[in-house]
Amino acid sequence: MGCDLNRFLIPMILLRICEYAVAASAFPIALPNCRDHCGNISIPYPFGIGKGCYKSKWFEIVCKSSSSSYQQQILFLPSIKREVTSFNLGNYFSISVSNKFFIKSPLKHTGCLGRDGDSSSSLNLTDSPFFLSENNMFTAVGCNNKAFMNATGLQIVGCKSTCGNEIQSYKGANTSCVGYKCCQMTIPSHLQEFYATVEKIEPSKEGCQVAFLTLSSLSGSLFTPPELLEYRKYAIMELEWHLNSPMTSDGLLCKPKTFAEDDYMCSCLDGYEGNPYIPAPGGCQDIDECSNGRHNKLNNCGKKKCVNVPGSFRCVKTWPAIMGGTLSSGLLLLVVGMWLLCKVSRKWKTAKQKRKFFKRNGGLLLQQQTSFLQGSVNRTKLFSSNDLEKATDRFNASRILGQGGQGTVYKGMLEDGMIVAVKKSKALEEENLEEFINEIILLSQINHRNVVKILGCCLETEVPVLVYEFVPNRNLFDHLHNPSEDFPMTWEVRFRIACEVSDALSYLHSAASIPIYHRDVKSTNILLDEKHRAKVSDFGISRSVPIDDTHLTTKVQGTIGYVDPEYLQSSHFTGKSDVYSFGVLLIELLTGEKPVSLLRRQEVRMLGAYFLEAMRNDRLHEILDARIREDCDREEVLAVANLARRCLNFNSEHRPIMRDVFIELDRIQSKRKDPQSQVQNGEEYAHIQIAIPESMSLSYSSPNIVVENSSFSLDSKPLMPHKTQ
Secondary structure: OHHHHHHHHHHHHHHHHHHHHHHHHHOOOOOOOOOOEEOOEEOOOOOEEOOOOOOOHHHEEEEEEOOOOOOOEEEEEOOOOEEEEEEOOEEOOEEOOOOEEEEEEEOEEEOOOOOOOOHHHOEEOOOOOEEEOOOEEEEEEOOOEEEEEEOOOOOEEEEEEEOOHHHHHHOOOOOOOEOEOEEEEEOOOOEOEEOEEEEEOOOOOOOOEEEEEEEHHHHHHHOOOOOHHHOOOEEEEEEEEOOOOOEEOOEEOOOOOEEEEOOOEEEEOOOEEOOOOOOOOOOOEEOOOOOOOHHHHHOOOOOOEEEEEOOEEEEEOOHHHHHHHHHHHHHHHHHHHHHHHHHHHHHHHHHHHHHHHHHHOOHHHHHHHHHHHOOOOOOOEEOOHHHHHHHOOOOOHHHEEEEEOOEEEEEEEOOOOOEEEEEEEOOOOHHHHHHHHHHHHHHHOOOOOOEOOEEEEEOOOOOOEEEEEOOOOOEHHHHHHOOOOOOOOOHHHHHHHHHHHHHHHHHHHHHOOOOEEOOOOOHHHEEEOOOOOEEEOOOOOOEEOOOOOOOEEOOOOOOOOOOOHHHHHHOEEOHHHHHHHHHHHHHHHHHOOOOEOOOOOHHHOEHHHHHHHHHHOOOHHHHOOHHHHOOOOHHHHHHHHHHHHHHOOOOHHHOOOHHHHHHHHHHHHHHHHOHHHHHHHHHHOHHHOOOOOOOOOOOEEEOOEEEOOOOOOOOOOOOOOOOOO
């Protein structure tokens, strides 16, 4: 492990030495008559070797030979009892003294061979001018590792690293430090104490645990999981030094040709280079920008003659330069003119292309249709392609919220700060153009709290782009099948979502000016807003139906597991087809099962068949989601299950309409709120009770599934067992 770290550090140090060798000879970094090197490491003032060569005892450096056979010289900082590896001296084009330097810091070990209990890993810089740099990361390595670091006050930084199977995807990624055999945390600013505590998550398990503080850029080179025995005894840590004020008892700390930064740092003025803490003439010195050396790149005189002046330079023209400049100016004007002409031409072509797309995507038809509506409804807003490209960072892949059969949805922010969902549709067929525009106009008129609102569209792109309100809290499918502790899916939450979705679908079917069939009702299309209210989304394949028509005849579209089997056979989509899909959604809420699962037997891979078989065999309590089985209201669950069974009837004539489904769910909800009104509610909604035949056929077939003929009586015994008191 030591060899690996040396292979990383030694080339870096040698490269730094080579870069500064020339500058160090021209611009002194130490006080006169003081050593400025220890071995190959440059030592800038206020640090120094020997009496009178450092600013205070805190900055005293001791240069001594190592005990190894190579007799290397090492730097030691007695004030904090640490070995110094290097100082930060700026970059190649600006030699200066940064307030950063690097030390060796021992690692904290537990359970490692002969390395436990190393108290020297702690570091206390209180009352010193030194601070732990924010560039360091607190790093813990090893299986079964729980490491903590005491920070300021009551603040504690810590993390855990394990070797569990759930994160095996990180195996072999030596530079990944996200919990698999390694974890990292940032540290607070202006920290002066470091004390690490390493513990085992499970004391009974063996293993080597390590914690240390080091530069984030170096932390990946310090370990090679899982070879824990290769850990070194120290890591490279970055420290900062601060001087309290630019004023000192002997006058200004920042000497002439310098300026103060942040009340504790000095820097050379532009045009000067060197150590700003050294008094003149050895401190900041003029840079010769006109020389043939590395500073020559700092001037922009070109063919003009460069004349160096203190702190800057001047460019002087010569007669050949004047003649050349005249010719160059003429050529430049020609080039600029050609460039402007090309730019105007490109803009004209782009505008022409946008007009072409706008016309092809039905923009003229949309304007014509909305002009007839006048002020009766909200006009559909037309966004420009530039607006949406800016809002989505040119449709950056990092902004993708989801992808489906109808297009890709991106998260965007408009100029007014409004967060929106931008859907980039797939190619639009010309024969569907008028229908697409009619759908945009129709959806723009929908104003329901449980329906995602369309805000506008952009038609001047190759494919249409729709803009919707942004709904932040994921979709119902994620909450059901990837649960989180932040929002538990209790029975009350599921029942409320079912009521809200049925309300929205009932509105679309019955209350809208023209009935709208969603045609893709599923849990991934039910979004939850900031208050976790349900919002029906994705109307990509939705269609409006003339009031006098009873169905749509279309090619079969939808999502397997939710599609109405009668629609599969006839290609006739009715409002009852949405009811069937909603029935599957109800079962998903009851069981927590996915619509299609290869883990179930072939004949019940579809959730609808799985549910109907359980109902037929009085096993509803067995398939209920374990998360709600104990705390749900048995009567409510049974009522919702019976409603779902009605929605799944193969014969659509025996299914309730969506409005009746909503009223039934609302009746159940009202019964919960006011148990005394049970009888009244029953009488109030008696006129809309759904007539169910004494027996119902459950026979249907679809890809990979066949449910045999069977029947069941609505008067069968209870499907859920009663709890014993």
